[in-house]
Amino acid sequence: MTEQAPGKVDMEKIVSLCRRRGFIFPSSEIYGGLSSCWDYGPLGVELKQNIKQAWWRAVVQERDDIVGLDASILMHPQTWTASGHLQGFADALVECKNCHLRWRSDDLTGNNCPSCGGELTEPRLFNLMFKTFMGPVEEMANVVYLRPETAQGMFVNFQNVVNTTRKRLPFGIAQIGKAFRNEITTGNFIFRSREFEQMEIEFFIKPGTDEEWFNYWLEERVNWYVKLGIKRESLRLRPHTKEELAHYARVCYDIDYLFPMGWAELEGIANRGDFDLVQHASFSGKSLDYFDEETKEHIIPHIIEPSAGVDRTFLALLCDAYDEDIAEGEKRVLLHLHPDLAPIKVAVLPLSRREKLAAVAKELYADLRQCWMANYDDAQSIGRRYRRQDEIGTPFCVTVDFQSLEDNQVTIRERDSMKQIRVTIAELKKTLQAKLEGEDLFVLPPGGSIWKEGESS
Numbered sequence: 001m002t003e004q005a006p007g008k009v010d011m012e013k014i015v016s017l018c019r020r021r022g023f024i025f026p027s028s029e030i031y032g033g034l035s036s037c038w039d040y041g042p043l044g045v046e047l048k049q050n051i052k053q054a055w056w057r058a059v060v061q062e063r064d065d066i067v068g069l070d071a072s073i074l075m076h077p078q079t080w081t082a083s084g085h086l087q088g089f090a091d092a093l094v095e096c097k098n099c100h101l102r103w104r105s106d107d108l109t110g111n112n113c114p115s116c117g118g119e120l121t122e123p124r125l126f127n128l129m130f131k132t133f134m135g136p137v138e139e140m141a142n143v144v145y146l147r148p149e150t151a152q153g154m155f156v157n158f159q160n161v162v163n164t165t166r167k168r169l170p171f172g173i174a175q176i177g178k179a180f181r182n183e184i185t186t187g188n189f190i191f192r193s194r195e196f197e198q199m200e201i202e203f204f205i206k207p208g209t210d211e212e213w214f215n216y217w218l219e220e221r222v223n224w225y226v227k228l229g230i231k232r233e234s235l236r237l238r239p240h241t242k243e244e245l246a247h248y249a250r251v252c253y254d255i256d257y258l259f260p261m262g263w264a265e266l267e268g269i270a271n272r273g274d275f276d277l278v279q280h281a282s283f284s285g286k287s288l289d290y291f292d293e294e295t296k297e298h299i300i301p302h303i304i305e306p307s308a309g310v311d312r313t314f315l316a317l318l319c320d321a322y323d324e325d326i327a328e329g330e331k332r333v334l335l336h337l338h339p340d341l342a343p344i345k346v347a348v349l350p351l352s353r354r355e356k357l358a359a360v361a362k363e364l365y366a367d368l369r370q371c372w373m374a375n376y377d378d379a380q381s382i383g384r385r386y387r388r389q390d391e392i393g394t395p396f397c398v399t400v401d402f403q404s405l406e407d408n409q410v411t412i413r414e415r416d417s418m419k420q421i422r423v424t425i426a427e428l429k430k431t432l433q434a435k436l437e438g439e440d441l442f443v444l445p446p447g448g449s450i451w452k453e454g455e456s457s
């Protein structure tokens with residue numbers, strides 16, 4: 001990774017926006033924070049929820065061939081022997097003999113400590129799984145692990161899902177959940193943390209159809225990011241070299257995003273072959289094969305795994321959506337977030353705090369929040385209020401002015417173009433619905449009109 005990708009927003013701006021507007025805070029900040037753990041604030045939790053919902057919708061709700069699962073984080077410790085994580089989930093770690101900072105040896109380009117230039121130790125393997133104890137006695141027999149990936153919960157439930165859903169190959173299981181890795185080097189904000197969330201699909205297929213399904217998922221997953229507004233040129237597919245291939249994978253591609261610090265992995269897509277089902281069948285002694293009705297044979301399905309990170313998607317979306325322009329002679333910060341992802345869909349802004357206006361505006365707000373996350377803001381000038389909403393990516397503001405009291409109309413102002421239309425209160429909800437679904441702003445409802453250019457209604 002390079003220091004700063006050319007033409008990209010710098011990370012400082014993203015971190016500062018997240019902090020200022022309540023997207024992300026350092027974890028346990030009043031105690032000085034906990035290294036590489038983060039808390040999602042009031043707006044962050046909405047954006048994160050919307051990302052997960054968009055993924056779930058695309059991979060579960062809108063498909064016949066994938067079902068969901070929510071497996072527990074703590075699993076039988078044998079799981080991790082079978083999966084290879086106990087033996088193999090390790091990074092080579094070196095330590096500086098001078099300042100004692102530790103580094104992942106595959107992150108280093110030279111032979112000296114990047115911080116002080118000191119001499120480094122020989123690499124030692126360091127297991128990335130967090131250990132804890134089940135029950136009151138802290139002894140080896142009670143050791144359990146915080147899962148380092150959600151995948152294993154889906155493999156061990158393969159037979160349960162086949163039996164209860166009667167799904168036939170090819171089909172998948174999808175899961176969203178927390179994963180934990182005791183990473184040696186963290187950093188770049190939420191890009192690499194020790195507690196994070198994954199969105200994973202395990203797609204079970206007939207052996208021999210691997211290539212076809214692998215290519216299908218590569219395309220499908222890239223398109224998902226593009227549909228949510230990430231620029232295609234900020235994404236690339238990168239095949240893993242033989243040396244970096246995980247122990248379970250036959251082929252693996254990363255979907256990389258051009259982050260401010262350079263190209264880095266957003267999602268990994270792997271052909272895991274039959275590794276996982278064979279291993280779990282062998283360690284558990286339970287059959288995890290599948291009866292193929294067509295050939296009347298018992299087979300072990302192969303698995304294609306698209307594995308994405310919620311937090312990295314969050315960061316990529318913010319970096320891609322961040323923009324600055326000039327509005328009315330002042331710098332404006334805005335997030336071009338897709339309406340499905342925007343934490344707040346609509347803000348209701350009364351032009352003044354006067355009782356008569358406030359009453360109408362509050363009634364509208366109460367009505368709109370039945371449908372969407374909405375904000376009510378009556379503090380400071382209307383221009384300032386628009387800026388506040390632009391900065392958090394709110395697609396539409398509804399302004400109630402004195403004329404509204406006479407003609408029962410309000411203006412809808414669109415974030416990116418700052419253009420406005422005027423619609424009757426009776427048509428407001430339907431109009432917002434259509435615009436949030438992508439209808440052009442200037443397609444007018446009955447009684448609607450294009451409002452004057454500029455900002456104040």
Ligand code: ATP
Pocket residue numbers: 149181183190191192193194195196197198265266267268307308309310311312
């Ligand atoms: P990296 O090479 O960056 O360490 P990885 O190849 O180990 O990542 P996978 O095991 O493929 O990652 O995990 C799937 C996805 O989970 C990644 O593409 C990423 O989005 C997310 N992820 C993995 N580790 C972290 C982490 N420490 N912090 C945040 N997200 C992570």
